[in-house]
Amino acid sequence: MRIDILTLFPELVEGALTAGLLGKAIEKGILDVGVTNIRDFAHDRHRTVDDEPYGGGAGMVMQCAPIYEAVESLRGRNSLERVILLSPRGRRLDQPMVRALAGRPDMVLLCARYEGVDERVSSDLVTDEISIGDYVLSGGELPALVVVEAVSRMLPGVIGDWESVETDSFFSGMLGPPQYTRPPVFRGMEVPAVLREGNHAAIARWRRKEALRVTRARRPDLLVNMTEEDKKLLAELALEARTPERENEP
Ligand code: SAM
Numbered sequence: 001m002r003i004d005i006l007t008l009f010p011e012l013v014e015g016a017l018t019a020g021l022l023g024k025a026i027e028k029g030i031l032d033v034g035v036t037n038i039r040d041f042a043h044d045r046h047r048t049v050d051d052e053p054y055g056g057g058a059g060m061v062m063q064c065a066p067i068y069e070a071v072e073s074l075r076g077r078n079s080l081e082r083v084i085l086l087s088p089r090g091r092r093l094d095q096p097m098v099r100a101l102a103g104r105p106d107m108v109l110l111c112a113r114y115e116g117v118d119e120r121v122s123s124d125l126v127t128d129e130i131s132i133g134d135y136v137l138s139g140g141e142l143p144a145l146v147v148v149e150a151v152s153r154m155l156p157g158v159i160g161d162w163e164s165v166e167t168d169s170f171f172s173g174m175l176g177p178p179q180y181t182r183p184p185v186f187r188g189m190e191v192p193a194v195l196r197e198g199n200h201a202a203i204a205r206w207r208r209k210e211a212l213r214v215t216r217a218r219r220p221d222l223l224v225n226m227t228e229e230d231k232k233l234l235a236e237l238a239l240e241a242r243t244p245e246r247e248n249e250p
Contacts, residue, residue, distance in 0.1 A: 001155060002106035004034045004078050005144050006070050008049065008113050012141045022149050025158045033148065034077065041066040041073070050114050059115035067121050071108060082107040083127050086140030086147070087116065090129030093147065095170035097130070101147070102154035109147060111140030167207065174215040174222050177207040209233045 005013050013035050017026060025031045039047045043065060050060040071083055084107055091097070101107060110117070110126065122129065132143040152158050159165050169176040180191040194206045212233050215222050226234065 001030070001102070001104070001151075002032045002034070002078055003148055003151070004036060004074050004106070004108045005111065005141075005148070006036050006038050006067070006108065007111040007139075007141050007144070008038050009111075009139065009141055010035045010037050012139075013111075013145060016145050017148075021158055022152050025152050025155065028157065030155050030157050031148075031152050034074070036070050036073065038062075038066050038070045041069040053115065061115050062112055062117045062121070064118045064120050067110065067117060068125060071110070071125060074108060078106045078108055080108060081127070083110060083125055084108065084147070085110045085112065085117065085122055085126040085129045086132070086143040087112065087122070087129040088131050088134070088136050090131040092131050092133065093150070095150075098147075098150040099154055102151045109140075109144040111144050113139045170222075172211075173225065174211050175219055177210040177214070205233075209236065213237055 007013055017023065017033055017035075022031075026033060039049055042049050048063075049066045050062050053059070053061045071080065074080060082101075082104060086109060110121075130143070130147060132146050137143065153165060153168075165171060167176055180195060184191045184196060192206065194202050208230070212223070212230060216234065216237065223234075
């Protein structure tokens with residue numbers, strides 16, 4: 001997969017592309033990420049890429065020409081079928097969107113700064129707008145890296161053990177179950193016995209039930225399209241909630 005990131009701060013993006021699993025994916029050639037400095041397409045010797053907004057008001061707006069030319073410079077390396085603007089006005093990123101993007105051969109991620117881009121960029125050049133949440137950052141670089149990292153996890157060969165992706169929050173439409181590692185007892189807190197007993201069917205059932213428990217408590221909106229087994233586990237959870245353990249009884 002090829003991803004091109006257009007930015008005024010290449011150094012902000014480049015560092016993140018060398019670390020961890022993302023760095024390895026790029027090293028292995030599973031993912032090819034190009035970083036283009038929009039300022040290289042400025043038209044004056046001051047390398048200006050922004051101007052005052054028509055109609056007045058605070059802040060500056062990124063001009064059309066450098067952005068159009070930066071995108072057009074990618075022809076031959078990128079199909080330009082998806083030019084995605086990172087924007088708080090965009091559709092909120094979620095795991096189904098990440099999976100859909102991971103199925104594409106390439107995409108362009110456009111990072112804005114200042115008050116954003118001239119509206120003609122978003123209405124004509126841009127095919128999609130993606131937001132990473134209902135808050136405002138100073139630039140699209142961190143949101144673009146969020147997209148790159150989330151998409152890279154879906155590419156075959158990036159995560160060694162695919163099972164760990166399948167148990168991630170949101171992969172199966174709900175939050176992930178709790179995880180434990182050694183030691184078995186830490187400051188009096190014990191790892192649940194079922195996880196240490198090696199019964200794989202029992203472990204899978206326990207994980208599904210705990211995933212349902214945490215999802216029901218924190219994100220009940222995700223509990224849709226439940227299987228018959230899920231419904232059974234939810235009924236068990238409801239029963240447990242009605243009959244709390246009486247620890248001090250003889
Ligand atoms: N005036 C813009 C608005 O109210 O929508 C905000 C501009 S913001 C200061 C500068 C740039 O940061 C945005 O154009 C966008 O590229 C990026 N950005 C900020 N918050 C974002 C978010 N939640 N998701 C994606 N991109 C974001």
